Amino acid sequence: MSEYLKPLPTLCAENRPFWDGCREHKLRMQQCGGCKHVRFPISPVCPRCLDDAFEWLDLSGRGEVFSYIVFHQVYNKAFAADAPYNVALVQLEEGPRMYSNVVGVPNDAVKVGDKLEVVFDPVTDAITIPRFRLRQPPLASTTHQGTICA
Numbered sequence: 125m126s127e128y129l130k131p132l133p134t135l136c137a138e139n140r141p142f143w144d145g146c147r148e149h150k151l152r153m154q155q156c157g158g159c160k161h162v163r164f165p166i167s168p169v170c171p172r173c174l175d176d177a178f179e180w181l182d183l184s185g186r187g188e189v190f191s192y193i194v195f196h197q198v199y200n201k202a203f204a205a206d207a208p209y210n211v212a213l214v215q216l217e218e219g220p221r222m223y224s225n226v227v228g229v230p231n232d233a234v235k236v237g238d239k240l241e242v243v244f245d246p247v248t249d250a251i252t253i254p255r256f257r258l259r260q261p262p263l264a265s266t267t268h269q270g271t272i273c274a
């Protein structure tokens with residue numbers, strides 16, 4: 125692992141379960157103990173019902189592109205070598221949306237509505253960043269299209 129020079133989150137008691145999950149290759153978010161709403165970003169109370177009880181829920185890691193942009197402007201020198209790079213707003217199956225990157229394809233190959241699945245990018249010993257790749261369509265079923273004999 126080479127030296128990682130981009131901004132990194134500061135770990136604290138509140139966000140550590142999320143980042144521990146990423147290190148374990150699990151996308152994990154808070155689920156309200158009251159109304160079961162799954163929320164992100166991390167918050168001490170549910171934005172729907174204000175209940176402060178919650179559990180960490182392992183998500184499917186599946187979602188789709190809700191919105192998408194390609195950055196050509198370098199706003200932070202640490203990202204200069206990456207430009208142009210994409211930033212996607214990912215609609216997760218469980219409800220929350222999160223910003224991430226779509227990896228493994230050229231920037232112009234991503235469209236709103238594309239199906240995604242999470243992949244994990246370990247950038248330091250402590251931080252693994254969740255990113256997304258295009259989900260492969262299921263293989264065509266191999267139903268037999270034979271003639272019906274009377």
Ligand SMILES: [Zn+2]
Nearest residue numbers: 156159170173
């Ligand atoms: Zn709630």
